[in-house]
Amino acid sequence: MIKKLLFLFLILSGINNYYATINTGKNDEFFCDTLAPTNVQVGNITLSSATVSWTLDPNTPNYILRYRPVGLFSWLSTSLQTNSLGSYTLTGLMPCTSYEVQVSKVCNGAGSFSASVVFTTALDYCTSASVDSNVTYISSVTVTPVVFSQMVSNSGTSNYTDYRPDPNRKVYLLLGSANNMISVSKSWFGTPGNVSVRAWIDFNADGIFSATELVLSSTSNSSPTAAAMFAVPPFAFQTGTNCAVSMRVIISEASTSPVCGTFTYGEVEDYGVYLLQNSNLSTNETAKRNEINIYPNPVSDVLNISGLSEENDFEIYNAIGQKVSSGKISDRKVNVSQLLKGVYFIQINDKGKLDKIKFIKK
Incomplete structure (x- = not known):
């Protein structure tokens, strides 16, 4: 009888220890979820960097952050192992460029990515x-x-x-x-x-x-x-x-x-x-080139071009160098309403001199 009671005690003790292990195993991937991180924000934006932050899940130490210029197909991704800060600073970004960023948990494989947060690299001055x-x-x-x-x-x-x-x-x-x-x-x-x-x-x-x-x-x-x-x-x-x-x-x-x-x-x-830095241009060439400007930028429908004395040819390229539009500039305006959101370059042939200017279609 004593042996049977001792055997039953050992069994019950083992069950209790098993459940105790489950209840305290917060960092085990069994307990994390694949929901997208919440409160994803972007701050400390400069011409070449930005800090992405989100709400940490205490059961999920690992994250994947991905980002790309708006309109570009391919993502650039960064794996963050045992990240306890809930933030990451992107560096080496292109100046005056709109980016979108998403964050995902790593939980039993890949989790869901958050909705895109869009930001533009620029300087934010005090008021x-x-x-x-x-x-x-x-x-x-x-x-x-x-x-x-x-x-x-x-x-x-x-x-x-x-x-x-x-x-x-x-x-x-x-x-x-x-x-x-x-x-x-x-x-x-x-x-x-x-x-x-x-x-x-x-x-x-x-x-x-x-x-x-x-x-x-x-x-x-x-x-x-x-x-x-x-x-x-x-x-x-x-x-x-x-x-x-x-x-x-x-x-x-x-x-x-x-x-x-x-x-x-x-x-x-x-x-x-x-x-x-214009060591390769003469004073007259430099002054003339600076007369050609585009606005608004970012643009929704019509791109205005100042500094032109006559109708000129133009070509528009996307961020990976593919020509997506061309024609003549009419009344110093170019209609870009048909373009998808993203980063583009407009090349203007001004009397044999090519001016290539970046703009963002929003």
Whole structure:
């Protein structure tokens, strides 16, 4: 009898230990699910990187992240083993390009991928504006590069204006060039008072207007114009012709007004600056090439092309180099409504010179 009771005790003890093992085995793939990760987001976006984050499943340490330029068929994938952060930073991305990204758990094989999250590689700058622009404002900004065409921006009053999307207010600068000039005209609604003008260019493309990137800094005075000469560092970020860093111009009642945030009296204007390396082009060729611009970008239906004096031939290629459209530019417009969403290049034959410009069909 004692032997039978002991045998029964051992059996029951083994069953209890078995269930205890199951209940505490949280990291075993038997307990994870194949549902798609939730709360997939993309942040810290720069010209060449972005951080993808998601909600971690405590039972699933391994994930697969895949991404690609919008419109491209093939995925690029990354396997994340024992990832406990719930985030991953993509690097080596193409500037000013729209990407889609998805995340999947690795659970008893492959799990379901999350819905695509689309982002565009670009610089995200801090906001800045005045509270009251009815005292003093910026009436004109002129940038005169040593190589490229002059940019003149005349304007009225506002607390903040973003001129970066405006194709007629783009600033082109040559890497390593000196003796570039910036001039800012000040205006008042009443008697001119003492105001300060400052301007920064984000030469290193880190999304921050730092003290070393200050290209104009005037003391507080009532002079109608503030001007300065500036140089472009030879190792500044090379943007190409379809990406831009920002130039921020501020007129304010004090030279200590913040570059980010709000201040009382004045105005803020932002401009797109293209930092180029054009050692193979003459001054005239470079200036002419910079006159050809496309907008809007991204585009839905009609692509406008400025800087053309006559009708020209065009060809459109997709991201893998296949020609998908061609014809003549009519009234400086090209209809792209038939294109699928994705990244494309339009090649314009301008009197024997080929200009190839990237755009995004949304």
